[in-house]
Amino acid sequence: MTIGWWIAGVLLLAMIALSVQYWRLKQKLERQKAETDLLQERLADAEQELTDVKARRKKLLAASTQALIIVENDFTVSSANKVARRLFGKPEKGATLMSWTRQHQLQEVVAYTLDGEKMPPQYLNYNERALEVHARAIKENKEAVAVALAIHDVTKLQRLARARRDFVVNISHELRTPLASIQLLTDTLLNGGLDNPAMALDLTNKIAGQVDTLTQMAQEVLDLSLIESGKVPLKMANTPLQPILEAEVDRFTPQARRKKLTLTLTPVGDLSALVDDRMISRVISNLLHNAIKFTDQGGVTVSANKIKGNDSNDVPTGRWVKITVSDTGLGLSPEDLTRIFERFYKVDKARNCKEAGTGLGLSIARHIVEAHGGKIWAEQNNGPGASFHFIVPTE
Amino acid sequence: MTIRKGFEESLKRLQDDVLMLGSMVEEALVESVQILKNRDFDGSRRLIAYDERVNEKRFAIENSTLSLIALQQPVAADMRTLAAILEIATELERIGDYAKGICNINLMIGEGPLLKPLVDIPRMVEHARDMLHRALEAFVRRDLDTARAIPKEDDVLDNLYNQVYRELLTLIMADPTRMDQATLLLWVAHNLERTGDRIVNICERIVFTITGSMKEMNNSAQ
Structure with missing residues (x-):
């Protein structure tokens, strides 16, 4: 009987001990679970933060007007923004800087920067563009692990x-x-x-x-x-064009006659346009001055006609009057055609040395025409010489 | 890193070096004609000194290639690629010498204007540069079609050379006192024509690397 009681007592004690142990383990488990939850929460926060940082970095790279490239220390390209891709094309996965850009100067800049040398901005010519290259080392534990390249188109x-x-x-x-x-x-x-x-x-x-x-x-x-x-300020008004054109042609007739050139105005009838007459006279005078200056034989013709803008003729939509000054002179090279309205630009110096001028006349003409909402351009004639056209709005 | 991976990494670096040498030579070639056109003597001297760097790069490539052959003992296509790198580096270095030659000619012509405005020579250098650029691209990409197509374009350079030759000959016949400069300008065109031949050699090597068979692609290349 006593033994029975003893056994029951021991079993009871064991059960109590086990219950205590179980309770302790449960507590520990709950603590660990809480800790795990906390860690997971922190991990999620960190991941979110990383995603945000990545998104921001992507936006920053995309918003930059410079080409931004990150080159790892094994010379593979790990990041290139839109401007960089526009410049050198899209890099293939795992492409090296050299296989992607084919520019030895960039490779040299990266190699020097990885070696810890501080490089001043480098200049290189690429596809007829002038590029300015800045490089900075990206360091981890004081060791250069990559190089960031910033390239400006100058x-x-x-x-x-x-x-x-x-x-x-x-x-x-x-x-x-x-x-x-x-x-x-x-x-x-x-x-x-x-x-x-x-x-x-x-x-x-x-x-x-x-x-x-x-x-x-x-x-x-x-x-x-x-x-x-x-x-x-422009004083725009509906203005008949015939008197303006006539006055300018009359003003330049003596000059043309001195060079034995013809200066003709094709009558434009009652054509009128929404212009500041004083300013538009200035444009015509600049174009006539140029046409006579660069023509040695033949002559200069002034004409105007109505034109409707649409996608096919490269004229903005709307109703316009197109005024044309056409000459039989030296004509223009393709480079001149694109650059002739730039400030200070003068065509081929060899042909120009005997001619006086500031190189500002056509730039002034462009600004006036654009202030009217119009457009000015030049083209090479089929025969000799070039034609200058500009459009101004009409009612 | 496995031995194979290590070899591939080294090969990639070597190919980058070949592209770099190619880019240096392309630039030198185009610039040499520009310098001649602008009668820029300082530019000539600068580019002649630059040739030393082209030579150094070629020897660096040669050393790296020989080390790789000795250490990795490659066979078949790998061996052909390394042999091609040795050959291409030599050809590129020779093209660099042509650019240097053009700069020397600019100095030899000396002060004063050129006999005639340069029209076909700039066309030749642009075409040669384009051929070289695409040939090296074909090498890196193992592009057999491009490597076979480029040698046919050498005819454009040969035709332009003949045109320059005839034009200069006419000028000499009209006024023999122009002989000196005309001969020097002819050498410039000759250098560019030879550049085309070197590019054909490079293409032959590329085809050999990919297919394993060596075939002459243009008789005038030799």
């Missing part, structure tokens, strides 16, 4: 810089010529020319002529800066 900037340099050379040359004449003429006046009234009058007239040239040059430079900054 073609336009370089062109502008070159055009500005040309402009300074041109304008100094153009200024020097009338200034030298004025100096000579005044010297002659001071050294006895004043004693002869007829000669004095002639010399003074010549000085006035040279002053006019200088004034026109200064005016062009000033006009362009005003027009570009939008400080010239």
Whole structure:
């Protein structure tokens, strides 16, 4: 009996011990589960954050106007934004920088940067573009593991810089010529020319002529800066074109006659357009001035007609008047056709050296036409010479 | 990394080096004609010095290729690829020498304008550059069709060369005092014509690498 009680007691104790053990384990399990839940929550947060960072990085790369490329230390390309893909095409998976871009300068820049050298911006020419390359090492534990390349397309900037340099050379040359004449003429006046009234009058007239040239040059430079900054308000009104064209053609007739050229206006009837007459006269005058300057044989024709814009003729939709100044002169090269309306741009210097000018006339014309909502362009004629067209709105 | 993977990585690096040498030579070639056109003597001297870097790159490629052959003892297509790399690097280096030659000619012509504006010579260099660019692309991509098509385009260079030759001959006949410069300009065209032949050699190597059979693709290439 006593043994029975003993056994029952031991069993009871064992059961109590097991229950305590079970309760402890359950507690531990619950604690661990809570910890796991917390960890999973943190992991989810971290993953979300990573996704956000990746999305932001992608947006940042896509929004950049520079080509951005990340090159790993084995020279494989791990990231290239839209601009970079537009420049060099889409890289294949696992492509190396060299097999993708075929530009040895980029490979050299990356190799030097991985070696820890700080590179100044590098310049390279690629497909007739000027590129400026910046490189930075991406480091982990002070070791370069990749290189970030930022590439700017500086073609336009370089062109502008070159055009500005040309402009300074041109304008100094153009200024020097009338200034030298004025100096000579005044010297002659001071050294006895004043004693002869007829000669004095002639010399003074010549000085006035040279002053006019200088004034026109200064005016062009000033006009362009005003027009570009939008400080010239346009007074648009429905204006008949025949009188404007006639006045300009009359003004240039003596100049054309001196070069033995014909200058013809095809009558435009009652054609009218929504323009600022003073400004449009300026455009026509600039085009006529150029046409006569670059034509040695034949002549210049001015015409105008109504034109309706649609997708096929490259004219914006709407009703327009197209004015054309056509010459039989030297014509234009394909490069000239695309660049002739740029500021300071002058066609082939070899043919141009004898001709005075700032290289601003056509740029001024373009700004005026665009301020009217129109468009100006040039094309090579089928025969000799070139034609300049511009469109202005009509009612 | 397995031995095979290691070999493939090294091969990839070597091919990148060949592309790099190709890009250096392409640039030198185009620039040499531009320099001649602009009568730029400083440019000539700079490019002549640059040829040293082209040579160094060629020797670096040769060393790496020989080390790889010695260490990995490749066979069949792998061996053919490495042999092709040795050959292509040599051909590229020779094209680099042609560019240097054109710069030397620019210096030899000296001050003063050229006999005539350069029209066909710039066309030749543009065509040669394009052929070379595509040939190296075909090498990396193992593109048999392109490698077989490019040698046919060598005729364009040969025709342009003949045109330059006839034109210069006419100029010499009209005024023998122009003989000196005309001969030098003819050498420029000759260098570009030879460049085309070198590119044909490169294409033959590519075809050999892919197919294992060596075949002459253009008689004038030799």
